[in-house]
Amino acid sequence: MHERTANLLGAAALAVSDRMLADAQRKVGISASAAAAVVVASASPGLSVSELGRRVGLSQSAAARMVDSLEQGRWVHRRPRRGREVAVELTAKGRRAADTLLATRGSGLSGLLDVLTSGEQEQLADLLGKLLTRLYQDVGSADLLCRLCDRAGCTRGAVCPVGQAERDRAQGERDHGG
Structure with a gap:
């Protein structure tokens, strides 16, 4: 019984994750880690690149590359802080993307729950x-x-x-x- 439950949970978790990320990426056009970074930056403005990376599960170097890409796409901009540290801030485009990502995520998940x-x-x-x-x-x-x-x-x-x-x-x- 528990083996079946675990298998069902795994299949459902993967399918829900795939659906949620595919919907969000299709609407906004960015990768899963970039989508997470935009949502995190909307909830916690001014994080450092390293802290943003930590919160989305990336190394410092991977986070720097992701922020470079987001900055090139005009989703975020860097704002100097003390020393060499910079804060990552969403642009207006980034704020709209965060709102779209959360709305898309929410509507897709709510649609799944309608069967209950x-x-x-x-x-x-x-x-x-x-x-x-x-x-x-x-x-x-x-x-x-x-x-x-x-x-x-x-x-x-x-x-x-x-x-x-x-x-x-x-x-x-x-x-x-x-």
Whole structure:
């Protein structure tokens, strides 16, 4: 039974991810990592190239190449900060792209959920919350795990399970002096 459930979860997760990224890329015309970077930059303006890369799961050199490409496409621009550090800021085109990416992601996922009743959707939300809490234990970064999240949509009327897992971890570290 558990083997079947795990297989179904894996197939569904991959299909949902493929669908979500394909829809977003088709609408905006950028790679999956670039799409994540645009969404992250919209939620956290002024990140350094290194921090932006960390939040989307790229090395510093890969992040620099991605920001170069985004800058060439006029999605972002670099703004000097102290020393050699620069902040990555979205352009107007980048802000429109972030809005489009989140709207496309949301409508595509909502369309999938239409096959479930309201009660089933609530059950699924509870189960996904448990799974995301467990995934946070492996990933250890809410920024990375939620890089394509519509954060306002996640927290409207509820507590984000990933954010709560991160707060719980931080509290545990404070409680245990670490």
